[in-house]
Amino acid sequence: MFDLFALPTELVHNVIEAIDDRPTLIALAQTCQKLHPLAEAQLFKEIYIRDGTSVTRLAEALEQRPKRIRAIxxxxxxxxxxxxxxxxxxxxxxxxxxxxxxxxxxxxxINSNRMDGWWSEGSAREYMDLFEVANGVPSAHLGRPTAAMEGAFGCLTSFTLHSHGVNSRYYSFESILPIFLSTTLKFIHVSCVELGSCTTSDFRNRIRSRKGCTSLETLILERCAAKAEGLQLVLSLPRALRCLALLLSRNMDVERQGLEDLGGPIANKFVTNIIEALEQQSGSLEHFRCTQARDSFRERQNTLQKILSLFGSSSATLRFNSPGLSVFGQLRILELDYRSPVTAVVFDPKLSPPNLHTLGISGIDYDFDRTWRHLPSYISAIASATSFSHLRLHASPCPQNFDDVFKTLEEPVFPEKAQRLRLLAVVESLRGRAGVELVSACNWRGSVVPPYVYTEPVPEERVIFDSRKRCSQEEADGYNPPFEMAPYVLTDGLGLKSFWCIGTKRF
Known part of the structure; x- marks a missing residue:
């Protein structure tokens, strides 16, 4: 221990910061009183609140030593x-x-119809007040003293707000507008928000005053109900947005449109509205992900073959209404649901992004007749119109361990040999042009859907098959190896470090 104190101060700090587990930090703080301030600062760096009692305990701990609050x-x-x-x-x-x-x-x-009367938006409004103070809004607008809030959120760069999603009780765009007006936030993840139209002149003026001025780089809108104007306004605010993920619960301007609308005027308008909103960030957007909720009954009436024909017929119509993603020169990663109307843009070379590296197709079902039978022709049609060097096929979350999907012969729902041959047909069609990965969430439990709340575990994605490793082994060994499982690879769907953070300090 005395040897540790012989080190320069900056090295001692580095040693303490390298310790990332709470028991070790507590033991270190208890071992030597001189190390207590350093270890305690690391302990309070991340805080994880599980219930109201934890808030009381945290308040008491901060009251005992006010310096602790500066470590959080x-x-x-x-x-x-x-x-x-x-x-x-x-x-x-x-x-x-x-x-x-x-x-x-x-x-x-959240996501509960029970005890709906207990719902209160008071605390959420107080968070918005903190954003208003950080955004420089006069105290008169808040209707409450702001002295205690001065300096709040001045360093905040990441904010996640998971809303409730009970019936129609979404947060309105206007109620959470202070989040999007923040000049410090670089990462925003919100769920169950109604991105509607502007209702007041004050609302419009506030957006106009920050147009193209915010520092936002990553935006995740999860299970949000979006109208064209709402999405247009949100995307007008960032100076240079790099990553955007849209998980829409309802189509823009349209309630629960079925898949029979693919290729029709409603679907085409839906795609045009999204592209028009995205064009404001065409010079900076590098990663775009777009999926939407679907009617499970209607989606079962459509095979991949039918969807393929609908996309092919709609691309010509889309050319007259939108440039598609052809003006997005920085777009490197594109992830689309294979049944979403937006996917039509990758079936036409005049609508597809020019410099794409990775193409992700999500929502791949396990049903052979509706999906896997037609998958090679579906991918070939895309490859003939869109250039990419990496294809990621995101299979739907599996109700069992995915190791068994391609191995078991007892389960008729998963015809192992047929699915394997179709996947290898996709690999062969892209040989020399692009690598292929099959990705799925493993150990899926229950029927939980995003947003993942109440400490629900986020489904852990893993790469099941990687053609690049398979081809490398073929070249090295001179033979065709059997279908092999790839090692575990964690992903968050945006190509960034996981934003599902677990704190080290629990109260």
Missing amino acids: EKLEATPFWHGWQGIEQMPELVGRMQRLKSLKVESPL
């Missing part, structure tokens, strides 16, 4: 569904964390 950089308030009592203290504490860089909060009773 990351905070998650994600209680259990029955642990909300006392959570209303959280915004007041957050307002005092002037060095906070990352914040994740959840609204109570």
Whole structure:
């Protein structure tokens, strides 16, 4: 221990910062009183709140040593569904964390129709007030004193807000507008938000004043109901957006349109509206992901073959209404649901992105007749119109361990040999042009859908098959090896480090 103190101060700091598990930090702080401040600063760097009682304990800990609050950089308030009592203290504490860089909060009773009367938007409004202060909005607009909130969110660069999604109780665009107007946030992830039209002149003026001025680089809109104007306004604010993920719960301007609309005027308008909104970021967008909720009954009436024919007939119509993604020179990664109308842009060379590296196709079902039988022709049609060097096929979350999908012969739902041959046919058609990966979520439990709340585990994706490794082995060994499983590879769907962060300090 004395040898540690002989080191230069900056090296001692580096040693402490390299310790990332809480028990070791506690033991280190208890071993030597001189190391207590350094170890404690690391302990309070990340805070994870599970219920209202934890908020009280955190408040008491900060009251005992006020310096602790300056050490907090990351905070998650994600209680259990029955642990909300006392959570209303959280915004007041957050307002005092002037060095906070990352914040994740959840609204109570998310994805639950039970006890709907308990819902309260009070605490969420207080978070918005903190953003208003950070955005420089006069206190008169807030209707409450702002002295206690001065300096709040001045360092905040990442914010995640998971809303409830109960019936029609979405947050409105206007109610969470302060988030999108922030000049410090580089990462925003919100769920269950109604991105509607502008309703007041003040609302329009506030957006106009920040147009092209925010620092936002990554935006995730998860299970949001978006109208064309709402999406247009949101995407007008960032100076240079790099990553965008849209998981839409409803089509823009259209309620629950079925797949029979693919290739029709409604679907074409839907694609045109999205492209028009995206064009504001055409010079900077590098990664775009777009999926949407589907009617499960209607989707079962459409095979991949039918969808392929509908996309082929719609591309000519789309040319007259939109340039598609052909003006997105920086776009390198594109992920689309194979049944989404937006996917039509990759079936036409005049609509597809010019410099694409990775193409992801999500929502691949396990049903052979509806999906796998036609998958090679589907991919070939895309490859003839869009250039890419890496194809990622995202299979739907599997109800069993995916190791068995291609191996078992007892389960007739997964005809191992037929699916394997279709996948290898895709690989062969792209040989020399692009590598192919098959990706799926493994160990899927229950029927949970995003947003993942109440500490629900995020489905862990893994690469099941990688043609590049298979081809390398063929070249090295001079023979065709059997279908092999690739090692585990974690992904978050955006090509970035996972934003599902778990803090080290638990109260």
